Amino acid sequence: MKRLFSICLALMVAPILFAQTIQSPDGALELQFSLGDSIPQYQLRFKGKELIRPSRLGLELFDAPSLTGGFFAKNQQTNSFQESWNPVMGEVKTILNHYNELAITLRQPSTQREILVRFRLFNDGLGFRYEFPQQPNLNYFVIREEATQFALNGDHKAWWIAGDYDTEEYKYTTSNLSEVPALFDKSYEGNASQTIVPMALQTPLMLKRPDGVYLNIHEAALVGYSAMNVELDPKSFQLKAHLTPDAQGRKGYIQTPFHTPWRTIVVAEKAEQVLASKLILNLNEPSKIANTDWIKPVKYIGVWWQMFCPGQGSWSYTDIDNVRLGVTDYKKLTPNKTHGANNTNVKKYIDFAAKHGFDGVLVEGWNEGWEDWFGKSKEDVFDFVTPYPDFDVKMLTDYARSKGVRLIMHHETSGAATNYERWMDTAFRFMVNHGYNAVKTGYVGNIIPRGEHHYSQWMINHYNRVIQKAAQYGIMVNSHESVHPTGLHRTWPNAIAAEAARGTEYESFGGNNPDHTTILPFTRLMGGPMDYTPGIFQTRLDYYQPGDSRYVTSTLVKQLALYVTMYSPLQMAADMIENYERFPDAFQFIKDVAVDWDDTKILSAEPGDYITIARKAKGKEEWFVGGITDENPRVTTIDFSFLDADDYYVATIYEDGKNAHYITNPQQYNIYKVLVNKKSKLKQQLAASGGVAISLKKADKEELKKLKKLK
């Protein structure tokens, strides 16, 4: 450990009894741990600048002395680590995990207890966590609050959503931290389940310092612990961990040995580097699934978006308002004739998926119980195994199999996790018996056990139980309305995607901001892939119902670009298939685009403004480029230097039309082909909330002759 230096300096007002410093492998970041007045603190510097002022560490407990002070450093260990690993699916083929580590054992003599704080300092940021060895005086404890601070040293610009125990489905607000108090109450709308935490912000929290350095605060490897919001002191710009309580206001029931999730701070001089960071993944454990052959990327369509479009479909089979599973006899009820998950419609989707090369067809509303699934605090809403009369599960799964397509299961729990846990084995066996290998889970509404939250420890354990049990059955999980991801897809790669943010569905009920998808990769996606469900071609809903004022805040081309800018190995072509049939040339991009990658280049990015990304398809010499902008039209220059030397590629360019505009003219686009090589640069105009999507394949001789070269 040549780069590590142990120093004892009186840097702060409080007398420093102990201090220890490590640097990142490249020497740019410096982490100092210190004990002033026996209180553990850390601070972080980047190229000599203070990023995180001295910030407290520790935990407050119920019915036991706090673990926040009275410590001495009993032991410290430093370590350097470097490995490369290959994710089962991902943005790149190989990930470098390289850090210097400092582990301090803190002893509290008054209680004869010891805890350990472990820091890992990467070139792209810091992770640290608390560890609690098993010991006579610390076998079980209950957390009142985590004392961890992130003391920022100025009024940073932030892309934020309000702290909440139950939902992340908010629009982002962009403001300086000092402006948060004035904007806080305006920042959120209603949700099926929400518990706002006053003056707290959710993580991943994207920050930009006045000097242009970016910070991104989150957590990694959230296991056995409640999720974190951060409380903001808008005067001192100090953030403080705020854990999610249970029904009794307790924030965690811990049995030693235990360690908390990592608290993470990604640091970058360029926004592009934030998107390229693999720090959170690196802080997660390697895969616990030995054979991952069955975990595969999924491009899918679904009986879904029609339920959000006026008059196009419903989840429910009837118009009754009171269902009792096992008692309500649907065969005797009058169908409402709008039920989307009917045999005819599903077969149509299977046919379309087969014809256009999709892996799967999601079908929502296939099972009994949708008539009163929502907002009733009902526990036994679904049994996850009983189809509606017009959904012939055997016929349809057989039919799908005959076409080389798989149906994707939908397990909406209505938040009743207790009910889901009772049914889970039966439900997963049902899936296996019918050839399903992927499930979309949902947690709409308040949680049962009542009083628990979507982010509380019991629910974190639940989500992890679902993932692990699904793995036993060979099932991939895409969970919606669950907690913010924290890189656990490294450990459980069958957790292929999640929602945990405001997705495309909101375009139909509250609308998303045009800059929404330029922020999400810097926030929600820092923790893992999102099932954002892009691909809406018919963005204006007045198409279905004259006078309907709702619209997707995006041009059609931007919808294409999202397949590249929003990384996920599970990607939906979310629109109704009839709309794809109206725009077959644009649809070609969705058919072509990869969802799993060997390489990724963040070409340009600024949160809230624009993102341009190039990705190389897994195992192929094909690249795809996606570029998006916020509400402002923009010219972006795409530098093709990521391409292989000397080769020309056919670039199929999907661009906004000259007069395209996300509100007034979203469906105007041009598609053309041109030859590019690594020296090419494309100056590309993007419409207001528009985009550009490019597919690149090596040109064959004929194409080299036929096509023009990009100037």
Added chain:
Amino acid sequence: MKRLFSICLALMVAPILFAQTIQSPDGALELQFSLGDSIPQYQLRFKGKELIRPSRLGLELFDAPSLTGGFFAKNQQTNSFQESWNPVMGEVKTILNHYNELAITLRQPSTQREILVRFRLFNDGLGFRYEFPQQPNLNYFVIREEATQFALNGDHKAWWIAGDYDTEEYKYTTSNLSEVPALFDKSYEGNASQTIVPMALQTPLMLKRPDGVYLNIHEAALVGYSAMNVELDPKSFQLKAHLTPDAQGRKGYIQTPFHTPWRTIVVAEKAEQVLASKLILNLNEPSKIANTDWIKPVKYIGVWWQMFCPGQGSWSYTDIDNVRLGVTDYKKLTPNKTHGANNTNVKKYIDFAAKHGFDGVLVEGWNEGWEDWFGKSKEDVFDFVTPYPDFDVKMLTDYARSKGVRLIMHHETSGAATNYERWMDTAFRFMVNHGYNAVKTGYVGNIIPRGEHHYSQWMINHYNRVIQKAAQYGIMVNSHESVHPTGLHRTWPNAIAAEAARGTEYESFGGNNPDHTTILPFTRLMGGPMDYTPGIFQTRLDYYQPGDSRYVTSTLVKQLALYVTMYSPLQMAADMIENYERFPDAFQFIKDVAVDWDDTKILSAEPGDYITIARKAKGKEEWFVGGITDENPRVTTIDFSFLDADDYYVATIYEDGKNAHYITNPQQYNIYKVLVNKKSKLKQQLAASGGVAISLKKADKEELKKLKKLK
């Protein structure tokens, strides 16, 4: 319905808009329902005396107008019903279910909602419940509180325990209702889980009016609803329903159609009639188990009491204090050498059971996890399928089978119902695979889901789920630390017994009062059989540890009598087998006594003082008599007129010795045989907290010659 009269009288101060009266089949009880100021009320008279003054009916809701007033009577129906039915197991072979019924449909015009109040008036009391038909304006609602009152008309004597959401394991206090405030805080001790409800009392609540009439207030058929305590107004002597809240203070999540449990008031001029009442059973639904052949009475011994006696044994296998199931490797740990559930000890119990004709051997502490099972709010305490290394489940169950004995399973949940629900199928399959057909469940400690209570709706549903799932596997359930029984063993006869009161175990930690078992049949046992675990012969614990001041507050003979006075088709001989071997003559009664009956005669009883009961064994010409007294020595006269005409019976009489005393001389007893017939009367002396136990078999010729006749 000749006995029903519809009357409209202005009986109260409030103008009576509507009144309707029914009488019990024998005409002694009269129930009047009325609407004064549109508020529903009922009152109850017995032979012209007012037992229950006008008392309000209804429910208060969350986020919806209350269902307590603003009603008119839209419809009323009367009905008379009479049937006889045979319980699968019970105190009598045939039960008469005979009542007159009044059902009033109440309409609340302001909300266009309707509820129904159904009254059933039996000769031995009243039952009533609320019914909520499915209707457009009442599909789902959340209960704030039930408004039901029981307005007593005087300062009755009460045998009571403090209201609580989590435990009934208290000593009874005997006082007038007016004295409750002064005694309330002294009435309860600590418990592993308790939530006292100020100035509330638990049901079954036994009351005695100044005129000698007994009232017993409870509930029947507690399904899908939280359990009831009753709040006392010690000045007006009004009791009011107080339901158990969940973690959020809500008392019930209801989906229509629904009906509440029955609120029950047993009425009797004699205490004996209270014990003979089958009103609560009659208000439960008939058995939902079609084939009940597998449900059988169980007399059992167990590896159990030794854990309560100093130095005699432990549940846990080691002395560690931190277990992780699946991680902790017991094979590598040092055994504590006190573990009771070891192969040698269990085989000894199996041998003893086989030798003495017991059906089963309960083994507690057989499975991994006991080291830290208690008070840690730990969720994954047990997996219910992993034995300790010294408990060879296959060998032992095979050995038991070879001896004609069955092991009884023990599922302690530590209150973690969520964990139990996850394991339940696996645990029951494990039982079936190993030949177990009965399980003792336990809920020691605070409930998980955290914030739920032992009596809250979610847990009521849980207990019922356990019973129903056990029935699917052919398993009988004896649940401990669960809710007060409410006669559901009629509907689910595999729910053979429960604890839900302060049982014998408390003799070793807090002690029971000498009058405890003279009260329990009037309180706890009104709802169903109790696994009281009598039969402690070595009552003084200084036998095990000199100087230990604890003792079972009973003579040895009283312990015998409890097998008759405390009805249960599941009865334990709770003492260690070594103690039975010391007193083989007294032990003979436990071997002989039946646990399922064709007939029962309550010979004499007064709550808190004495009980004498005679029961006729199922399918046999054998009777057993048990008599007990409180701390006072007493002479009881046993009238054998219940015997068949003309036949002489050999009575084997187990009586307290002349100087017997529950503290100073508990093990002094006499056993003698004498001939009795239906004209015989036995004047029997009972020691302080003593008893008498008698077995009666028809005398053969030799016995008629040899034995003396009782004078």
